[in-house]
Amino acid sequence: xxxxxxxxxxxxxxxxxxxxxxxSQDRKEWKFLSFWPKGLPGVWDEIEDFTKQVNTASxxxxxLKIYGAGELVPSLEIMDAVSGGSAEMGHAAPYYWKxxxxxxxxxAGMPFGMTTQEMNAWYRYGDGQAMADEVYGEMNCKFxxxxxxxxxMGGWFNKEINALSDxxxxxxxxxxxxxxxxxxxxxxxxxxxGAEALSALSTGNIDAADWVGPYNDLAGGLYKAASYYYYxxxxxPTTVLDNFVNQQAWDSLDDDLKTILQQCSxxxxxxxxxxxxxxxxxxxxxxxxKHGVELRRFNDDVLTGLGKLTVETVTAIADQDPLxxxxxxxxxxxxxxxxxxSGLSELAYQQARALxxxxxx
Amino acid sequence: xxxxxxxxxxxxxxxxxxxxxxxSQDRKEWKFLSFWPKGLPGVWDEIEDFTKQVNTASxxxxxLKIYGAGELVPSLEIMDAVSGGSAEMGHAAPYYWKxxxxxxxxxAGMPFGMTTQEMNAWYRYGDGQAMADEVYGEMNCKFxxxxxxxxxMGGWFNKEINALSDxxxxxxxxxxxxxxxxxxxxxxxxxxxGAEALSALSTGNIDAADWVGPYNDLAGGLYKAASYYYYxxxxxPTTVLDNFVNQQAWDSLDDDLKTILQQCSxxxxxxxxxxxxxxxxxxxxxxxxKHGVELRRFNDDVLTGLGKLTVETVTAIADQDPLxxxxxxxxxxxxxxxxxxSGLSELAYQQARALxxxxxx
Numbered sequence: 131x132x133x134x135x136x137x138x139x140x141x142x143x144x145x146x147x148x149x150x151x152x153x154s155q156d157r158k159e160w161k162f163l164s165f166w167p168k169g170l171p172g173v174w175d176e177i178e179d180f181t182k183q184v185n186t187a188s189x190x191x192x193x194l195k196i197y198g199a200g201e202l203v204p205s206l207e208i209m210d211a212v213s214g215g216s217a218e219m220g221h222a223a224p225y226y227w228k229x230x231x232x233x234x235x236x237x238a239g240m241p242f243g244m245t246t247q248e249m250n251a252w253y254r255y256g257d258g259q260a261m262a263d264e265v266y267g268e269m270n271c272k273f274x275x276x277x278x279x280x281x282x283m284g285g286w287f288n289k290e291i292n293a294l295s296d297x298x299x300x301x302x303x304x305x306x307x308x309x310x311x312x313x314x315x316x317x318x319x320x321x322x323x324g325a326e327a328l329s330a331l332s333t334g335n336i337d338a339a340d341w342v343g344p345y346n347d348l349a350g351g352l353y354k355a356a357s358y359y360y361y362x363x364x365x366x367p368t369t370v371l372d373n374f375v376n377q378q379a380w381d382s383l384d385d386d387l388k389t390i391l392q393q394c395s396x397x398x399x400x401x402x403x404x405x406x407x408x409x410x411x412x413x414x415x416x417x418x419x420k421h422g423v424e425l426r427r428f429n430d431d432v433l434t435g436l437g438k439l440t441v442e443t444v445t446a447i448a449d450q451d452p453l454x455x456x457x458x459x460x461x462x463x464x465x466x467x468x469x470x471x472s473g474l475s476e477l478a479y480q481q482a483r484a485l486x487x488x489x490x491x
Numbered sequence: 492x493x494x495x496x497x498x499x500x501x502x503x504x505x506x507x508x509x510x511x512x513x514x515s516q517d518r519k520e521w522k523f524l525s526f527w528p529k530g531l532p533g534v535w536d537e538i539e540d541f542t543k544q545v546n547t548a549s550x551x552x553x554x555l556k557i558y559g560a561g562e563l564v565p566s567l568e569i570m571d572a573v574s575g576g577s578a579e580m581g582h583a584a585p586y587y588w589k590x591x592x593x594x595x596x597x598x599a600g601m602p603f604g605m606t607t608q609e610m611n612a613w614y615r616y617g618d619g620q621a622m623a624d625e626v627y628g629e630m631n632c633k634f635x636x637x638x639x640x641x642x643x644m645g646g647w648f649n650k651e652i653n654a655l656s657d658x659x660x661x662x663x664x665x666x667x668x669x670x671x672x673x674x675x676x677x678x679x680x681x682x683x684x685g686a687e688a689l690s691a692l693s694t695g696n697i698d699a700a701d702w703v704g705p706y707n708d709l710a711g712g713l714y715k716a717a718s719y720y721y722y723x724x725x726x727x728p729t730t731v732l733d734n735f736v737n738q739q740a741w742d743s744l745d746d747d748l749k750t751i752l753q754q755c756s757x758x759x760x761x762x763x764x765x766x767x768x769x770x771x772x773x774x775x776x777x778x779x780x781k782h783g784v785e786l787r788r789f790n791d792d793v794l795t796g797l798g799k800l801t802v803e804t805v806t807a808i809a810d811q812d813p814l815x816x817x818x819x820x821x822x823x824x825x826x827x828x829x830x831x832x833s834g835l836s837e838l839a840y841q842q843a844r845a846l847x848x849x850x851x852x
Contacts, residue, residue, distance in 0.1 A: 187548065187750040242844055245837065247608070247641070247768050254762055255769035280608070281836035344832070362839035389548040390751070396758025401615055407608050408616030411828035414835070427839065430846060437848025445851055462851050467772035471705065472841060474775070475642035476606065478723035478788065480838040483603055483830065485791060487798025490806055490823050 158192045158387075160379065163208040165222030168198030171349045172342075172409060173371070176277060176402040177221050180373075180394055187390045192383070194219065209374075213270045218379040221276055223371050224265075225306050231268045233453040236461060237261065239368040240307050241440040243461065246278050246368040246403060247476070248468040253370075257460045265453065266372075272380040274395040276373030277402030280410070282363035283347065284428060285340035286331065286356035291428060294435035303327050303339040307444055308365025314439045324350075331355035340365070344413035345406060353417055358426045364436055371402065519553045519748075521740065524569040526583030529559030532710045533703075533770060534732070537638060537763040538582050541734075541755055548751045553744070555580065570735075574631045579740040582637055584732050585626075586667050592629045593808075594815040597822060598622065600729040601668050602801040604822065607639050607729040607764060608837070609829040614731075618821045626814065627733075633741040635756040637734030638763030641771070643724035644708065645789055646701035647692065647717035652789060655796035664688050664700040668805055669726025675800045685711075692716035701726070705774035706767060714778055719787045725797055732763065 162181055166173045181194035199205045202217065209227055211217040224237035237258075239249060252258040253275055266273035289300065298316035309319045322330045327339040332355040339356070341347050343363070353359070373395045380388070417423040428436070448458035523542055527534045542555035560566045563578065570588055572578040585598035598619075600610060613619040614636055627634035650661065659677035670680045683691045688700040693716040700717070702708050704724070714720070734756045741749070778784040789797070809819035 183750055183754050186746055187754055189747040242848070245841065247764065250761060250765040251768035251772070254765040281840050283835070343836070361835040362843050363836070364840070364843055367840045367844070385547055386550040389544055390754075393544055393548055393751075393755045393758045396761055397754045397756075400611060400757055400761035403608065404611040404615040407612035407829070407832070410836070411612070411825070411832045414832050415828055425835065427835075428843070433843045434846045434848050437843075437846060441849050441851050458851075464772070467776055468768070469844065471768070471772045471775050473845065474644070474722040474786065474788075475704070475724070475771070476837060477841040477845070479642050479725070479728045480606065480833060480841075482723050482725055482789070482794045482798075483728070484834065484838070485795045485798060487603070487795050488802050490802050490819075 156191060158383075160192065160194050160219055161202065161211075161217035162194040162196045163202060163211060163217045163220045164196060164198050165205045165208055165220065165226065166199055168201070170346075172279070172345055172406055173277070173402065174198070176398060176405060179401075180276075180398045183394045183397070184390060187394060188387055192387050192390065209269060209271075212374060212376050215376050215378060217376070219373070219375050221371065221373055223369060224262075227265075227269065231265050231453065232447075232451050233261075233265050233457045235307060236448070236454060236457045237265060237372075238306075238370045239366060240444055240461070241311055241365045241367075242437050243367060244465050244468060245472065245476070246280050248465065248472060249278070249368045249370060250275070250399070251468065252461065252464045256464045261457045261460055262372075265457070266374055267377075269374075270377045271374040272377055274373040274375070274392060275370065275399045276395055277371040277398055278406075279342060279366075279369045279371070280403055280406045281343070282340070282366040282369065283343045284360035284363050284365075285338055286347070286352045287338040287358045287360055287426075288331065288334075288356050289337050290358065290426070291360065291432055294432055296432075300338060301336045303330065303336050304365065305340075306365070307440075307447065308340065310447060311365065311436060311439050311443050314443045315436070328352055328355055343406065343410050344417055345409040348413040348417055348421075353421045353423050357424060359417065359423050360426050360428055362428070364428070364433060364440075373398070517552060519744075521553065521555050521580055522563065522572075522578035523555040523557045524563060524572060524578050524581040525557060525559050526566045526569055526581065526587065527560055529562070531707075533640070533706055533767055534638070534763065535559070537759060537766060540762075541637075541759045544755045544758070545751055548755060549748055553748050553751065570630060570632075573735060573737050576737050576739060578737070580734070580736050582732065582734055584730060585623075588626075588630065592626050592814065593812050594622075594626050594818045596668060597809070597815060597818045598626060598733075599667075599731045600727060601805055601822070602672055602726045602728075603798050604728060605826050605829060606833065606837070607641050609826065609833060610639070610729045610731060611636070611760070612829065613822065613825045617825045619825075622818045622821055623733075626818070627735055628738075630735075631738045632735040633738055635734040635736070635753060636731065636760045637756055638732040638759055639767075640703060640727075640730045640732070641764055641767045642704070643701070643727040643730065644704045645721035645724050645726075646699055647708070647713045648699040648719045648721055648787075649692065649695075649717050650698050651719065651787070652721065652793055655793055657793075661699060662697045664691065664697050665726065666701075667726070668801075668808065669701065671808060672726065672797060672800050672804050675804045676797070689713055689716055704767065704771050705778055706770040709774040709778055709782075714782045714784050718785060720778065720784050721787050721789055723789070723794075725789070725794060725801075734759070 181196045208220045212220040225235040228235040262273040300317045303322040330336045448454045569581045573581045586596040588595040623634040661678045664683040691697045809815045
């Protein structure tokens with residue numbers, strides 16, 4: 131009798147579950163593959179926190195278990211794992227998938243392209259999400275924004291850059307579209323893994339290295355092996371990170387769990403950027419005050435020359451396939467209006483704030 | 492018998508609910524009071540969407556019902572309603588509560604203060620959340636970031652501003668700390684409600700009016716009554732919006748619902764800003780191309796003069812009570828480092844991007 135009562139009770143729960151996803155007894159266990167090594171400053175803590183927020187928000191009905199680079203598969207293979215369904219979810223940056231879908235690299239940002247605020251606006255209220263859906267659809271994945279590093283630095287140099295010709299023959303570690311522009315400037319672009327940039331700089335195997343920005347560069351010790359720290363990061367004014375889900379795994383979710391994943395991704399998108407801003411502030415002060423790093427600004431001639439090479443090089447890359455050109459055109463149209471407004475708002479305001487009106491006391 | 496079985500089943504669900512919040516049968520119905528009128532462009536759709544996301548993510552266990560300005564209580568009384576528990580949640584901007592806790596106004600941003608990215612960084616990784624917890628704790632509320640308008644414009648003027656002395660005697664509608672600085676510059680600051688700014692400008696009752704930025708100003712028709720649209724928005728480089736919850740209502744939530752509210756607020760914080768960036772882009776183009784609006788930049792002398800008056804005026808206001816001074820000091824310390832990094836990153840990058848290197852084609 132007791133058993134029958136219990137079963138009846140259980141059946142009641144079961145049929146209610148069909149009507150009301152919130153009280154579903156299903157427990158999904160998902161593998162979440164990080165492209166990044168466990169503990170990578172600025173990224174790892176944030177994405178680990180993201181998985182915990184999802185687990186808590188779902189009351190344990192969706193459990194994401196995070197794995198660092200190489201724990202289950204090597205970094206560059208996490209997309210194959212998620213596309214094929216041996217893992218359900220991954221976190222990386224879109225440009226890592228340009229070998230699969232070339233247009234993916236434009237989703238991450240581009241030299242002389244949009245800022246982070248502009249890029250987020252394009253994704254949320256321009257065509258960005260639709261473009262990403264098309265690109266990631268080719269990899270059998272659902273795309274969500276998953277954070278942003280903000281503006282990067284121009285890199286560490288052991289030679290001064292006073293003219294565009296100073297890049298000629300320079301041995302430099304710089305990936306992506308920025309690397310293509312450097313090649314056009316005559317540089318010898320070297321494929322040195324990030325973790326080996328410090329030793330390659332120390333031994334003179336390379337003359338210069340781009341990494342991320344003050345926070346990661348301080349942690350990586352790059353100041354020990356280079357004389358000058360150049361800005362601005364013309365090649366990576368924003369770097370979008372991606373949160374992607376196997377399409378069939380995504381489709382299997384009830385609306386509440388889809389919403390939880392999207393809202394937690396949205397929160398991650400702001401929080402990861404905020405972390406970089408806060409920590410870059412502190413790390414820059416440490417690099418300059420404690421380690422005596424020499425900051426150098428690329429002069430206007432150098433920047434104008436890099437801009438011209440960027441226009442030629444990046445346009446030629448976009449013209450290599452129709453989807454790249456489609457994404458590129460959407461970005462260019464949005465960028466044109468965005469530059470007008472940013473020029474009157476963020477840029478004009480920061481110029482005003484930098485004037486000499488004394489310090490608050 | 493059937494009734495007994497049902498009751499037994501219900502009891503089983505009830506005790507499971509205690510152990511497992513995810514299958515709780517509780518349905519919370521909360522009143523969410525918007526400070527803003529129903530339909531206010533840029534804000535209403537976002538906060539209405541926020542309530543829907545919470546309702547969906549919680550599987551209906553937490554239902555937020557949104558009310559526009561004046562539907563239940565007038566805008567300025569929503570904090571009393573939420574503090575006292577007659578409503579559970581509200582959305583406004585921190586400076587509206589300076590009459591209750593003066594320090595609240597600093598939580599919204601300040602003239603010549605931090606940018607939106609910097610402000611978010613202070614909230615997430617500086618002392619911002621702790622400061623807001625203290626301020627909103629005095630109003631019996633839990634504080635969450637709930638969006639940001641980004642940089643505002645300098646306002647609509649029917650007189651040219653070529654020197655600081657041109658503010659002397661100017662009849663201007665400008666609220667908050669910016670208004671205090673205007674008073675120090677000799678302006679006649681008028682308390683005109685935003686909705687009446689257009690008619691006050693048209694009749695000549697005021698010479699100038701600050702409202703928000705291109706998107707809201709276009710919707711409000713302000714271009715019809717003013718000759719010049721000035722930038723940058725030195726007085727509101729960022730405007731934080733608040734999502735606040737009655738403390739006892741907050742404490743009554745299980746961890747999953749707390750997490751859902753926080754994560755949905757985090758997503759709202761980025762999305763509302765992204766909406767302003769995207770729509771300001773388009774609206775600026777419409778104002779200039781279609782309505783022939785004349786954009787004017789405050790010159791460096793004017794901006795430097797406003798900066799000096801800001802340092803004096805805002806510091807004096809912060810010195811009026813210990814909690815304001817505490818929040819102000821935390822902001823100043825964070826701002827100092829942030830300005831260094833932003834100067835090398837967002838500012839230097841946007842300057843580089845504005846150089847003449849030709850257009851992408």
